[in-house]
Amino acid sequence: MTTLPIHLLALSLALAGEGPAPAASPAAPAGTEAPPAATAPRDPDKPPPGAEADQALWQATYEINNDLVVEQHVAARLTQGAKGSGYLDRLPELGKTGALPKARADELAQRLLQTWTANLEIVQRQWPVSKVRVCGYELLNFESIMGGGRAMAVPLADARKTLEECLDRARLVLRPLRKSNAELKAVLDEIGRELASLPPSPGTSAPAKAG
Numbered sequence: 001m002t003t004l005p006i007h008l009l010a011l012s013l014a015l016a017g018e019g020p021a022p023a024a025s026p027a028a029p030a031g032t033e034a035p036p037a038a039t040a041p042r043d044p045d046k047p048p049p050g051a052e053a054d055q056a057l058w059q060a061t062y063e064i065n066n067d068l069v070v071e072q073h074v075a076a077r078l079t080q081g082a083k084g085s086g087y088l089d090r091l092p093e094l095g096k097t098g099a100l101p102k103a104r105a106d107e108l109a110q111r112l113l114q115t116w117t118a119n120l121e122i123v124q125r126q127w128p129v130s131k132v133r134v135c136g137y138e139l140l141n142f143e144s145i146m147g148g149g150r151a152m153a154v155p156l157a158d159a160r161k162t163l164e165e166c167l168d169r170a171r172l173v174l175r176p177l178r179k180s181n182a183e184l185k186a187v188l189d190e191i192g193r194e195l196a197s198l199p200p201s202p203g204t205s206a207p208a209k210a211g
Helices: 006-015 052-085 087-097 102-124 136-145 150-196
Strands: none
Touching: 052 087, 052 102, 052 136, 052 150, 087 102, 087 150, 102 150, 136 150
């Protein structure tokens, strides 16, 4: 019987899947660390790499996106407080009974009606930006090409202009809404203090707080 040469025997076993497993890569020496990942995840609350002016624009838009959503929640909470307080019904009644001077009761009721109506008009009217996303899409497009170098200079300039315009439109909403929220809260707080200072009528509970 002819004996196969050693190297042919090894080759035939390897082709049949019976050969020895390939040698493992040498283990890293003890005490050494694995190499860091090539790219660390970006903090979504901070601007991506780019020119300083572009980062400032990104930050301003990011903040106004959040601020407009927050102010909408504030307005909703104030409206809920105004409804729950029943001030527009209670103040005229207090003026009629003399529990509160009629002129003062009428003044507070009128101011509440005016500030509340103005607040609702701002919240309910059509805005020049999305009430949900604000400038979210424009910001996402802008950050996706920030720091792209000369190859992205033209699309970056276009995205920058679009974002700046959206930011200006958002400011047209944020400023009056924030001011209106502050005015409505001030009136509600003033009415609450006024009613809390009244002596309780027999058989009535303390006035509810609004907002």
